[in-house]
Amino acid sequence: MDLKNYDFIETDDGSITVFSKLYNEACHSTAGAASETKVHYIDGCRVVEKSKDSNIKIFEAGFGVGIGFYETYKAALSPFTFVSIEIDEDLVLYTLKSDPLFSNFVKNDYYYHIHHPGFNLYVIIGNGRETFPRFQKEFNFKYICGRLNGLQIYLKVRIKIAL
Numbered sequence: 442m443d444l445k446n447y448d449f450i451e452t453d454d455g456s457i458t459v460f461s462k463l464y465n466e467a468c469h470s471t472a473g474a475a476s477e478t479k480v481h482y483i484d485g486c487r488v489v490e491k492s493k494d495s496n497i498k499i500f501e502a503g504f505g506v507g508i509g510f511y512e513t514y515k516a517a518l519s520p521f522t523f524v525s526i527e528i529d530e531d532l533v534l535y536t537l538k539s540d541p542l543f544s545n546f547v548k549n550d551y552y553y554h555i556h557h558p559g560f561n562l563y564v565i566i567g568n569g570r571e572t573f574p575r576f577q578k579e580f581n582f583k584y585i586c587g588r589l590n591g592l593q594i595y596l597k598v599r600i601k602i603a604l
Contacts, residue, residue: 444532450467452473452475453472456469456508459506474508478512496521503527504525521559524563533564551572
């Protein structure tokens, strides 16, 4: 598979991120892609705490090489559903084909799905403004966690998607 738009970079914590030649930026901090994800997302959004009692549902913009998913998989205490949007299908296929954990992925029109005893993974392909509204089944995301200008934000939202 030709990933000519990317350079793979080993970050200071030993994890891998990609540098997008198209957008002229790395997908994660080169100081540590996994460390950044753990601090800002896993810890910042209290994924471990929220996964203690329920099947959590997580939405991520930008699947990339799957670091957000992998860190959630390692941290979650119960089965979870992970939904991600990624504009570059070649990058998604590279990631899915690179790990036996993803060996049973299925392509459904404009997204990939993996059902596993510990998780359900959906990776939607394309521009989120176009593909996300195509979903019809409702997901109730209690919180979307993210960072805005260095501040931790939590939003109560309700998003409709079809799986």
